[in-house]
Amino acid sequence: xxxxxxxxxxxxxxxxxxxxxxxxxxxxxxxxxxxxxxxxxxxxxxxxxxxxxxxxxxxxxxxxxxxxxxxxxxxxxxxxxxxxxxxxxxxxxxxxxxxxxxxxxxxxxxxxxxxxxxxxxxxxxxxxxxxxxxxxxxxxxxxxxxxxxxxxxxxxxxxxxxxxxxxxxxxxxxxxxxxxxxxxxxxxxxxxxxxxxxxxxxxxxxxxxxxxxxxxxxxxx
Amino acid sequence: xxxxxxxxxxxxxxxxxxxxxxxxxxxxxxxxxxxxxxxxxxxxxxxxxxxxxxxxxxxxxxxxxxxxxxxxxxxxxxxxxxxxxxxxxxxxxxxxxxxxxxxxxxxxxxxxxxxxxxxxxxxxxxxxxxxxxxxxxxxxxxxxxxxxxxxxxxxxxxxxxxxxxxxxxxxxxxxxxxxxxxxxxxxxxxxxxxxxxxxxxxxxxxxxxxxxxxxxxxxxxxxxxxxxxxxx
Numbered sequence: 001x002x003x004x005x006x007x008x009x010x011x012x013x014x015x016x017x018x019x020x021x022x023x024x025x026x027x028x029x030x031x032x033x034x035x036x037x038x039x040x041x042x043x044x045x046x047x048x049x050x051x052x053x054x055x056x057x058x059x060x061x062x063x064x065x066x067x068x069x070x071x072x073x074x075x076x077x078x079x080x081x082x083x084x085x086x087x088x089x090x091x092x093x094x095x096x097x098x099x100x101x102x103x104x105x106x107x108x109x110x111x112x113x114x115x116x117x118x119x120x121x122x123x124x125x126x127x128x129x130x131x132x133x134x135x136x137x138x139x140x141x142x143x144x145x146x147x148x149x150x151x152x153x154x155x156x157x158x159x160x161x162x163x164x165x166x167x168x169x170x171x172x173x174x175x176x177x178x179x180x181x182x183x184x185x186x187x188x189x190x191x192x193x194x195x196x197x198x199x200x201x202x203x204x205x206x207x208x209x210x211x212x213x214x215x216x217x218x219x220x221x
Numbered sequence: 222x223x224x225x226x227x228x229x230x231x232x233x234x235x236x237x238x239x240x241x242x243x244x245x246x247x248x249x250x251x252x253x254x255x256x257x258x259x260x261x262x263x264x265x266x267x268x269x270x271x272x273x274x275x276x277x278x279x280x281x282x283x284x285x286x287x288x289x290x291x292x293x294x295x296x297x298x299x300x301x302x303x304x305x306x307x308x309x310x311x312x313x314x315x316x317x318x319x320x321x322x323x324x325x326x327x328x329x330x331x332x333x334x335x336x337x338x339x340x341x342x343x344x345x346x347x348x349x350x351x352x353x354x355x356x357x358x359x360x361x362x363x364x365x366x367x368x369x370x371x372x373x374x375x376x377x378x379x380x381x382x383x384x385x386x387x388x389x390x391x392x393x394x395x396x397x398x399x400x401x402x403x404x405x406x407x408x409x410x411x412x413x414x415x416x417x418x419x420x421x422x423x424x425x426x427x428x429x430x431x432x433x434x435x436x437x438x439x440x441x442x443x444x445x446x447x448x449x450x451x452x453x
Contacts, residue, residue: 049324049357063316071319075312091287091296098289099273131273 004029005057007043009036011200011208013157014066015054020153021070023194025077029056067097070150082150096136096143096151103128104157111165111209112216122171129158129179137181141188148192152185156195159186164205168213228253231267231279233260234431235439237330238290239278240387245297247425248378249304291326294380307380314365318380321361325384328354333388336399337440338447348401355409362412370412373419385413386420386430394436398444 006022006029008015022029034043034053046055046062055062056069058076063069074082083090106124113121132155137143143151158174166172176183189195230246230253232239246253258267258277270279270286280287280296287296298307308315332354335347362370362381371377389404396402406414420426430436 049320049361058313061313063313063320065320065323068316068319068323072312072316075315087296087299088282088285088287090299091292094292094295095287095289098292135273 003059005032006030007032007034007040007046007055007057008053009034011205012053013161016156016160016198016200017066017153018054018056018069018073019198020156020194021073021082023198024082024148025073025080027073027077067101067150067154070153074150082144082153084149093143093149093151097154099131099136100128100151100154100157107157107162107165110171111168111213114217118169122173125162126173129174129182132158133179133182137185142185148189148195152189156189158182159189159195160199160202161205164202164209167206168210226251227281227283229256229281230254231256231258231264231270231281232277233258235436235443236277237387238276240390240429241290241383242278242280242293242297244383244386244425244429245294245307247429248375248383249297249301251297251301291322294383298380305376305378307378307383309379317365321358321365322380322384324354324358324361325381325388329358330384330388333395333403336403337395337444339451340448348403351403352405352409355404355413359410359412362416370416373416373423375423375425378420378423382416382420385417386426389413389417390421390426390430391433391436391440392417394433394440397437398440 004022004027006015006018008018008031010033032040032042034040039051043053043055044051046057047053047064050064052064054066054069055064056072057063058072063072070082083093103124106121106128109121110118110125136151140146142148143155162174166174174183174186190199228246228251230239230242232243232255234257243255256264256266258264260277263275267277267279268275270281271277271288274288276288278288278290278293280293282296282300287293294307308318329351332347332351336344336351339347365381373382392404404410404414404417421430
């Protein structure tokens with residue numbers, strides 16, 4: 001049985017995308033916690049280009065970038081498919097994955113900034129959610145249909161991390177009355193057993209990201 | 222059966238994103254209708270097909286729109302299994318190609334656009350960044366082909382080759398407009414450059430790239446626009 005190792009950082013939504021994919025398919029793996037301020041030589045060897053996590057190492061071959069890792073996992077272990085089989089439906093799923101890759105940085109910008117920059121991040125985040133609400137989900141329970149798929153996994157950051165950032169910067173964006181479908185999706189997503197059992201502790205994250213925000217803001221003064 | 226496999230591509234002649242799809246269709250020998258869009262006056266069809274981004278390229282296959290150039294390339298590869306396969310069979314090699322294609326798309330090309338749209342110190346900084354990215358890309362190409370790069374022909378072009386042609390194919394026009402060389406064939410990018418030259422010799426590529434003067438004109442226009450609005 002070829003070995004699977006996963007390098008990550010406990011609070012990273014990118015890491016969790018990969019964890020969910022592995023868990024949904026029932027793949028065992030060894031988890032290695034990295035220290036961002038002191039990256040292991042192994043990590044730097046596996047991801048010399050970006051020096052980031054997550055990195056999946058399968059039979060000693062490294063794969064980087066969370067969504068590329070998930071496409072690899074999908075191809076290597078086809079059980080519990082995360083992508084539809086029809087090429088057009090796959091293209092639609094990949095479109096939404098690219099959409100969140102392009103737009104989600106606004107969420108990070110929201111907690112990292114103040115003033116004008118933060119106002120813009122708030123605007124961009126709301127616009128992203130609006131498009132998802134109106135054009136992404138439709139009448140479906142999940143982006144993947146009745147069960148979660150690659151798009152739901154990619155959007156996990158909106159389900160679990162966005163709320164933490166909202167709390168830290170004291171804004172409320174993803175509310176049920178403004179985004180009824182997305183709000184329902186978020187609640188359904190977090191009830192899926194594999195997701196529910198594999199989320200970083202919310203209080204721990206609140207604590208960590210609060211401290212991190214202070215560090216970032218004081219460093220930029 | 223004329224209704225089966227009706228393919229059209231909505232694009233803009235100077236867009237490297239459109240070029241990627243154009244090349245992919247031509248490499249696979251897929252007949253298609255090309256629709257040139259006026260980006261300042263987008264057709265209602267374009268807005269209907271791409272309501273989220275309102276951009277080109279849009280591939281329409283039997284009435285169904287697919288958008289985002291890299292997504293379109295994978296769609297074409299999965300739907301038409303004849304001709305060159307843009308992605309290899311092996312999942313690990315596929316992951317490697319996807320990684321480097323994404324790298325060229327985001328890290329290299331997006332910065333090249335910035336170089337076109339800026340001058341002075343801002344431009345210098347980005348030029349330096351692109352040079353660093355190209356060094357990484359050179360290492361990447363070596364890692365994909367550890368036994369050396371196979372000779373290119375129209376049957377074995379891949380996803381990364383399409384990215385290389387669409388990004389660097391008009392390098393002479395880019396150099397003329399910018400007054401600087403982006404690819405260094407000797408020090409930084411010998412493998413990339415030799416791959417590019419081999420690709421530019423292919424019949425399909427020669428037929429697909431717009432004439433030098435037209436590209437120079439389009440690049441000059443984009444640069445002027447960007448610099449004018451920056452100084453307002």
